[in-house]
Amino acid sequence: MVKILLDPSMYHPHLSVAGELAKAAELGFEYLELSPRADFHEWHHYPKVDRHQIAEVKQAMKDTGVKIWTFNPVFDWASPDEQERQAQVRNWRRLLEIADALEVPLIATEFSGDPNRPRQSEGQFYKSMEELIPVFEKYGLECTIEAHPYDFVEENDRAVQIIRGVDRDWLNYEFCFPHAYHLGQGARDPREMMDYAGDRLKHLHIADVFDHTANVGNRYIMNPPGVDARIHQHNEIGNGEIDWDAAFAYLREREYDGPVSVCVFGWEEEADAINVRMRERIQKELGQGGAHA
Numbered sequence: 001m002v003k004i005l006l007d008p009s010m011y012h013p014h015l016s017v018a019g020e021l022a023k024a025a026e027l028g029f030e031y032l033e034l035s036p037r038a039d040f041h042e043w044h045h046y047p048k049v050d051r052h053q054i055a056e057v058k059q060a061m062k063d064t065g066v067k068i069w070t071f072n073p074v075f076d077w078a079s080p081d082e083q084e085r086q087a088q089v090r091n092w093r094r095l096l097e098i099a100d101a102l103e104v105p106l107i108a109t110e111f112s113g114d115p116n117r118p119r120q121s122e123g124q125f126y127k128s129m130e131e132l133i134p135v136f137e138k139y140g141l142e143c144t145i146e147a148h149p150y151d152f153v154e155e156n157d158r159a160v161q162i163i164r165g166v167d168r169d170w171l172n173y174e175f176c177f178p179h180a181y182h183l184g185q186g187a188r189d190p191r192e193m194m195d196y197a198g199d200r201l202k203h204l205h206i207a208d209v210f211d212h213t214a215n216v217g218n219r220y221i222m223n224p225p226g227v228d229a230r231i232h233q234h235n236e237i238g239n240g241e242i243d244w245d246a247a248f249a250y251l252r253e254r255e256y257d258g259p260v261s262v263c264v265f266g267w268e269e270e271a272d273a274i275n276v277r278m279r280e281r282i283q284k285e286l287g288q289g290g291a292h293a
Contacts, residue, residue, distance in 0.1 A: 036073060
């Protein structure tokens, strides 16, 4: 059965990590995916966690019965700027130390380079991996990486290829449904893309999204025309254009049993109800694992 994880991003503004663990339990989740927050592992910054916070979080996991299954850091480890890359590798080393202390088994992350310098970014990514492979293996951690809009790799197949290039059993691919129209340039079925990943598909991010390529790109208007930017959403299932009946049928057919992260953002006023409905839908489609009965 799948493990259903809550990404608590919608609670970051007003809850501590301990509070988010309690919220997850309240909403029926047994697992948390801790996404970036300023007092823990903020985007591109050195983690702001000391031993007292680690002890607090450990106690909160014990008290609530909810386990942090993944960290979801974003560090620019593929930056073409070498000084920046070195700083980001330093961030990584500390985060992996924290993951070990909290017994977090999985790191879910991004390639984090420059889309305008893809060749240089790819080289820097592999350089960082060479430095960090011993650290991941020292702690026995697994890692999944997603292709992200406005990264040096935005397409599904290329992302899988780059991961295969590292050639480690513990490093695999995460398919992010709200990125689907970037991953396939609006022209590919998510089932086809997940199939391409094969046995490297080890993690899913679940949220709905509208096709930004539809109506000759006029569904979303960004100014000035031609601006170097990307657009997508992380909406509740049904508030978008993913064919979820087909996607869930495919996942059942391939007997997918990895972690599934609920990652709806931007609807804080309805966060509790949305996250419960998302959990219930995933339980119905993929099994009862990873949630309180």
